[in-house]
Amino acid sequence: MPYVIGSDLPTEPAGDRFRALLERPGILRLPGAYTGMSALLAREAGFEAVYMSGAAMTATMGLPDLGMITVDDVCWYIRQTVRAAGLPALVDGDTGYGEALNVMHMVRAFEDAGAGAVHLEDQLLPKKCGHLNDKKLADARDMAAKVAAARKARRHLYLIARTDAAASEGMDGAVARAKLYLEAGADAIFPEALNTAEMFREFARRMPGVKLLANMTEFGRTPFFTAQEFEAMGYAMVIWPVSAMRVANKAIEELYASIRENGGTHRMVERMQTRKELYATIRYDEYEALDATLVKTVVPEAMPQRD
Known part of the structure; x- marks a missing residue:
């Protein structure tokens, strides 16, 4: 909790x-x-x-x-x-x-x-x-x-x-x-x-x-x-x-450079904390459970593939 x-x-x-x-x-x-x-x-x-x-x-x-x-x-x-x-x-x-x-x-x-x-x-x-x-x-x-x-x-x-x-x-x-x-x-x-x-x-x-x-x-x-x-x-x-800040700042520098060079974040996804990992860290489910008016969130497991 x-x-x-x-x-x-x-x-x-x-x-x-x-x-x-x-x-x-x-x-x-x-x-x-x-x-x-x-x-x-x-x-x-x-x-x-x-x-x-x-x-x-x-x-x-x-x-x-x-x-x-x-x-x-x-x-x-x-x-x-x-x-x-x-x-x-x-x-x-x-x-x-x-x-x-x-x-x-x-x-x-x-x-x-x-x-x-x-x-x-x-x-x-x-x-x-x-x-x-x-x-x-x-x-x-x-x-x-x-x-x-x-x-x-x-x-x-x-x-x-x-x-x-x-x-x-x-x-x-x-x-x-x-x-x-x-x-x-x-x-x-x-x-x-x-x-x-x-x-x-x-x-x-x-x-x-x-x-x-x-x-x-x-x-x-x-x-x-x-x-x-x-x-x-x-x-x-x-x-x-x-x-921690040095590591985080270097990662952000590399992300921004990749977006500028490649037009998106697709080449950095493997280095990202996933939505599921983020929600687990901040205990999203436990907060959500405290309010009965909230519908339980279903977290996407992966990004959809392009046609």
């Missing part, structure tokens, strides 16, 4: 459910999901939580990831993703959309929208993707104040502090910042844009007992590592933030 109307709607706060997943053995795998459909597909694939990337949400709006998205924009994405799949979501909170009071507003808004966790980063606006050059860092004490504000505002939201300091302040700077953010109330730490296995291992060695998040984004500064490899390096969570 779909979570939006079903009797299996989660009753525990999403933050508590996210925290419980982290308490289990093994690394928590968080694929990027930025729409209700992608969250449903993640759940069907067996994932128990998802990650919502600010870069992915912004890109779907046709905008660059430069801190232009708003709290209300993100809440719209959270609501549809959580409503569709019922999975606890870790949400990219960027720099908190301002200072302490803005951070507190963000935390409450994300909680009300259904988020399970959020991460805050220590960049200054205009922020950049963590794997790009010349990022401007906030003063560590100012970031700690934001973390403390988030901790004060949250009711259940799991709070992760991200530091982008490794690139400009080295490992010592990143570790010092992480410790300060933990003292301010962070539940976990996200060291961004580490670029070797040794860097990942060293950061984990210097943060014993701390839950750590690894970012496995493509085309960035981090080489490819598997979830198992990150777990062996000491990490409790791993995200693939924009991977």
Whole structure:
């Protein structure tokens, strides 16, 4: 039954459910999901939580990831993703959309929208993707104040502090910042844009007992590592933030090119999700069954052949 109307709607706060997943053995795998459909597909694939990337949400709006998205924009994405799949979501909170009071507003808004966790980063606006050059860092004490504000505002939201300091302040700077953010109330730490296995291992060695998040984004500064490899390096969570969007966008590019070249979609049909598969994913029959006035839909099994 779909979570939006079903009797299996989660009753525990999403933050508590996210925290419980982290308490289990093994690394928590968080694929990027930025729409209700992608969250449903993640759940069907067996994932128990998802990650919502600010870069992915912004890109779907046709905008660059430069801190232009708003709290209300993100809440719209959270609501549809959580409503569709019922999975606890870790949400990219960027720099908190301002200072302490803005951070507190963000935390409450994300909680009300259904988020399970959020991460805050220590960049200054205009922020950049963590794997790009010349990022401007906030003063560590100012970031700690934001973390403390988030901790004060949250009711259940799991709070992760991200530091982008490794690139400009080295490992010592990143570790010092992480410790300060933990003292301010962070539940976990996200060291961004580490670029070797040794860097990942060293950061984990210097943060014993701390839950750590690894970012496995493509085309960035981090080489490819598997979830198992990150777990062996000491990490409790791993995200693939924009991977689903990259694959979807490439497929759409190829579809449009095929329509333009061939005059139709006929050469792409084999690569499409069928109507039957779509309806199964969104549980069309179960929705339809809730309204006795609707006649049960008969789904065509295949496309008709031309004369």
